Amino acid sequence: MTVVVPYDSSRRSKAALDRASEFTDTNESVLSVAVIPNGNERYARERGWLDEGEEFDPKHIVDRLAAEVTEINPNASFEYVVASRYAQAGQIASEIRTFAKDRNARLVVLGSENAGRIVSNVSSVASTVTADSAYDVLIVRQPD
Numbered sequence: 001m002t003v004v005v006p007y008d009s010s011r012r013s014k015a016a017l018d019r020a021s022e023f024t025d026t027n028e029s030v031l032s033v034a035v036i037p038n039g040n041e042r043y044a045r046e047r048g049w050l051d052e053g054e055e056f057d058p059k060h061i062v063d064r065l066a067a068e069v070t071e072i073n074p075n076a077s078f079e080y081v082v083a084s085r086y087a088q089a090g091q092i093a094s095e096i097r098t099f100a101k102d103r104n105a106r107l108v109v110l111g112s113e114n115a116g117r118i119v120s121n122v123s124s125v126a127s128t129v130t131a132d133s134a135y136d137v138l139i140v141r142q143p144d
Helices: 011-023 041-046 058-072 089-102 126-130
Strands: 002-006 029-037 077-083 105-111 136-140
Touching: 002 011, 002 089, 011 029, 011 058, 011 105, 011 136, 029 041, 029 058, 029 089, 058 077, 077 089, 089 105
Parallel strands: 002 029, 002 105, 029 077, 105 136
Antiparallel strands: none
């Protein structure tokens, strides 16, 4: 089984990735996943995936995210999913849910700032990811 950590370079996703190993058994692995909206330069810039003036390059973004994941948690693996260009939070959350189910996740460790409000903010992926009973969910609210 697997512990899945959605990763987007935010402080909370970094904290979730850092803490994920605390919840793995010896025969489990930590698998981090990023959902990348195809060609959405604005989305990538908002998350710090591109430097100023840098053009959208999916390979560069994937390499950058994989390096961040390895630096935070050397035992974690990294995968990514490409979503449609203007994917909203609901589609991104659906991609994460599908990913977690396909990898037979036992636990999803999710960094979310609004989890204290019953993870129901429309702009958050948290409400959709936590709604699935196929896996347990650990919500990391404190980034440090």
